Amino acid sequence: MIKDLLNPTNFNLMVSKISDILVRALDEPLGYAINWGRIWSLWPVHLETACCSVEFGAASGPRYDVERFGIIEAFGSLRQCDLIVVQGTVNRKMAPRLRMVYDQMPEPKYVIAMGACAITGGLYVDSYNVLPGVDGIIPVDVYVPGCPPRPETLIQGTILLQEKIKRSKIK
Amino acid sequence: MEKNLEHQIDESEKLGMQIVKESEDDRLMTLSVGPQHPGSGHFRFTIKVDGDYVVHCDPDPGYVHRGEEKMCEYRSFIQNIPHLERPVIHDSANITYSYSLAVEELVGIQVPRRGQFIRAIASELDRQIYTLYWLAIYGIFLGHSTMFMWPTGDRELFIDLMDALSGARVTHAFNIPGGVRNDIPDGFKDKCLRHISYFEKRLKEYEDIFYTNPLFIQRTEGVGILTKEDAIGLGVTGSVLRASGVPYDIRKAEPYDVYNEIDFKVQYMKSGDSLARAYVPLLDMKESCHIMRQLLDKMPESGEVRAKLQPTPKGPPGEAYRRVESGRGALGYYIVSDGSPKPYRVKISVGSFRNMIALPHLLVGSKLADMPSVYWSLNYWPVEADR
Amino acid sequence: MSQDPKNKPVDSTTPSQPPPSPPAKAAAPPAKKETEVPAFEKGLVSQIISRFGDDKIKVAYIRPLRMKVNVEPLDMVEVATFIRDNLGFDHAESVTGTDYPKDNQIEVIYQLGSYSKDDIAAHILSLTTRTSRDDALLPTLINVYRSAEYHERETFEMLGVYFEGHPRNERFLLPEDWADLPPLRKEFRIRGR
Numbered sequence: 100m101i102k103d104l105l106n107p108t109n110f111n112l113m114v115s116k117i118s119d120i121l122v123r124a125l126d127e128p129l130g131y132a133i134n135w136g137r138i139w140s141l142w143p144v145h146l147e148t149a150c151c152s153v154e155f156g157a158a159s160g161p162r163y164d165v166e167r168f169g170i171i172e173a174f175g176s177l178r179q180c181d182l183i184v185v186q187g188t189v190n191r192k193m194a195p196r197l198r199m200v201y202d203q204m205p206e207p208k209y210v211i212a213m214g215a216c217a218i219t220g221g222l223y224v225d226s227y228n229v230l231p232g233v234d235g236i237i238p239v240d241v242y243v244p245g246c247p248p249r250p251e252t253l254i255q256g257t258i259l260l261q262e263k264i265k266r267s268k269i270k
Numbered sequence: 271m272e273k274n275l276e277h278q279i280d281e282s283e284k285l286g287m288q289i290v291k292e293s294e295d296d297r298l299m300t301l302s303v304g305p306q307h308p309g310s311g312h313f314r315f316t317i318k319v320d321g322d323y324v325v326h327c328d329p330d331p332g333y334v335h336r337g338e339e340k341m342c343e344y345r346s347f348i349q350n351i352p353h354l355e356r357p358v359i360h361d362s363a364n365i366t367y368s369y370s371l372a373v374e375e376l377v378g379i380q381v382p383r384r385g386q387f388i389r390a391i392a393s394e395l396d397r398q399i400y401t402l403y404w405l406a407i408y409g410i411f412l413g414h415s416t417m418f419m420w421p422t423g424d425r426e427l428f429i430d431l432m433d434a435l436s437g438a439r440v441t442h443a444f445n446i447p448g449g450v451r452n453d454i455p456d457g458f459k460d461k462c463l464r465h466i467s468y469f470e471k472r473l474k475e476y477e478d479i480f481y482t483n484p485l486f487i488q489r490t491e492g493v494g495i496l497t498k499e500d501a502i503g504l505g506v507t508g509s510v511l512r513a514s515g516v517p518y519d520i521r522k523a524e525p526y527d528v529y530n531e532i533d534f535k536v537q538y539m540k541s542g543d544s545l546a547r548a549y550v551p552l553l554d555m556k557e558s559c560h561i562m563r564q565l566l567d568k569m570p571e572s573g574e575v576r577a578k579l580q581p582t583p584k585g586p587p588g589e590a591y592r593r594v595e596s597g598r599g600a601l602g603y604y605i606v607s608d609g610s611p612k613p614y615r616v617k618i619s620v621g622s623f624r625n626m627i628a629l630p631h632l633l634v635g636s637k638l639a640d641m642p643s644v645y646w647s648l649n650y651w652p653v654e655a656d657r
Numbered sequence: 658m659s660q661d662p663k664n665k666p667v668d669s670t671t672p673s674q675p676p677p678s679p680p681a682k683a684a685a686p687p688a689k690k691e692t693e694v695p696a697f698e699k700g701l702v703s704q705i706i707s708r709f710g711d712d713k714i715k716v717a718y719i720r721p722l723r724m725k726v727n728v729e730p731l732d733m734v735e736v737a738t739f740i741r742d743n744l745g746f747d748h749a750e751s752v753t754g755t756d757y758p759k760d761n762q763i764e765v766i767y768q769l770g771s772y773s774k775d776d777i778a779a780h781i782l783s784l785t786t787r788t789s790r791d792d793a794l795l796p797t798l799i800n801v802y803r804s805a806e807y808h809e810r811e812t813f814e815m816l817g818v819y820f821e822g823h824p825r826n827e828r829f830l831l832p833e834d835w836a837d838l839p840p841l842r843k844e845f846r847i848r849g850r
Contacts, residue, residue, distance in 0.1 A: 145307070149312065149334045150356050153440060157429075159418075160419065160426070190333065192333050193312075222356065223341070225341070227337050227837075247439075331830055332831060339815075340840055344847060518778065523778040591768065614755070615753075615755045627806060
């Protein structure tokens with residue numbers, strides 16, 4: 100009987116059946132755990148594009164403390180960040196640099212487009228030097244409207260991003 | 271040894287090899303302190319360093335250049351206000367103040383007295399908001415996170431006041447040609463006086479905690495000294511000029527609106543180093559509290575706040591140049607009108623652009639580690655310089 | 658116009674030096690209707706005129722605290738040196754260019770201010786010159802006024818005026834691959850308007 104069980108074909112079948120059960124059992128909680136880790140430590144790159152950076156600075160202040168959500172502006176390199184907040188107008192000179200910064204970040208990475216100028220060009224849509232929205236160069240996850248958005252709006256945007264990350268599957 | 275070396279060189283040259291001598295330029299390293307950098311904001315400058323000393327510096331602005339001056343020509347005088355306040359969104363009352371003064375001169379509008387007082391109050395509040403943000407970012411540059419948290423928390427008081435006054439936290443769109451948009455709400459005066467008395471006590475704490483910190487003093491004293499002759503010749507403005515011993519403040523030299531009735535002193539220091547450039551904004555803030563108290567005191571009890579205007583005012587052809595003292599220095603507007611409701615040419619002369627010329631002048635010859643301290647003490651706001 | 662007389666009372670320009678009596682010839686600016694030409698500013702301008710002569714200096718206007726003087730491009734450096742050394746205007750606040758396609762000219766204005774002399778601390782003397790649009794060439798003033806360096810560079814890239822003697826007539830604020838007209842010229846239209 101044991102000899103039967105341990106011959107190659109049967110052994111392979113047994114191993115694949117056991118691993119199937121294991122993956123299905125662990126996929127949900129493991130994915131949940133990994134996502135939980137990602138949500139509560141989104142580190143933004145220190146890249147300020149234009150005037151909305153003032154409201155982002157105010158959001159990091161004591162009143163609208165964004166650090167309690169895990170968003171600490173990491174002062175190290177951008178190789179350890181996973182969030183870009185495009186703060187405001189992106190113009191033609193800044194666009195290639197923004198793309199370079201986005202490319203250099205490791206996966207998984209998320210993008211928040213903050214402010215009307217980052218979404219569609221906003222007030223400056225007819226200027227000669229301004230891109231009409233940033234989603235032409237990098238894929239945006241969450242759009243936060245306002246000119247400039249109040250810090251509470253920015254926090255709502257990050258909570259939306261957190262819910263989006265929670266729903267994503269880990270491969 | 272020498273002869274042996276020369277002999278070796280000769281031999282190898284005979285074999286066809288060339289000895290590449292170490293040239294001067296090879297020792298220099300070019301660094302690009304770029305737009306993605308915790309120490310530079312939305313601005314890039316390339317520096318060449320020789321070991322630890324900076325040899326050459328070349329600023330490269332333009333990362334936030336949005337074409338403000340060109341856009342002004344396509345909108346009427348009043349329609350220009352919202353986009354003109356975006357270059358410095360937290361000091362927006364001053365940048366629109368200067369524009370309103372120039373347009374009023376062109377078109378020939380007389381602003382009612384109560385409106386002038388409210389404009390001056392908004393200007394002083396915004397000056398506090400800007401200077402506190404500048405101090406907070408200075409804290410980030412020097413790695414002092416308390417110096418980031420405290421000013422950011424305290425400026426929320428003044429932002430609350432401006433929120434109650436105009437409806438928006440930072441970009442108020444409050445000053446328009448002809449006065450201000452609306453009157454002050456009830457209870458504003460008491461709230462303002464309460465906040466000012468709290469803030470004056472806090473300023474003493476700032477001075478005790480931040481400015482007497484031995485690390486802060488070591489990083490900023492004697493660093494980047496700008497002499498008085500250089501400051502005048504380079505044409506710098508604002509707190510940079512006053513820190514080098516020139517007591518020039520446009521509110522005193524060329525008083526506009528109601529500043530000729532206010533009694534205050536121009537704060538200046540003589541040493542011209544980074545410590546003086548960090549001290550002068552603090553003294554300016556103290557003086558600004560004093561000015562605000564007088565303005566609230568002397569304001570007329572009631573009256574119009576805005577002159578009655580057509581939707582698209584226009585005036586005779588001509589030009590005007592008016593200046594205002596903003597958080598960074600003299601902010602001037604040169605407007606040319608050709609009789610139509612849209613301006614023909616608007617030139618914004620901002621303090622940050624004028625101070626940029628001091629950056630190569632001061633960095634060359636100083637150490638690389640002094641770079642954040644020198645750069646940010648020049649009171650340079652990149653978004654404004656690019657317009 | 659209605660605002661300036663209010664600034665007059667605190668003006669520190671109640672002259673500590675009596676202005677020289679203006680020469681009898683045409684220091685008078687063109688057709689001022691109601692307001693009189695202020696004496697102190699007129700005195701400053703007439704010092705320039707008496708040095709260089711009436712044919713080289715054209716006065717555009719003289720108002721309280723603001724004076725505008727027009728010279729030919731070739732005389733710019735001389736007049737600027739005189740203004741700096743004798744009148745005491747020690748720095749250039751800004752350099753602007755305006756495009757006048759109707760006259761086929763570009764006007765470049767230097768706004769000069771003073772930090773060191775108290776009685777002209779509030780005054781701005783605008784030194785202007787005009788050059789043709791098709792071949793805009795001007796001498797640089799950075800040897801006289803150091804503060805004009807970046808401003809002239811910006812005027813070059815925004816209007817296409819070449820400053821002879823300036824070390825870097827290059828792009829400053831615009832992107833590196835800008836291949837269009839200089840933006841502040843009138844024929845450069847913003848798209849959609």
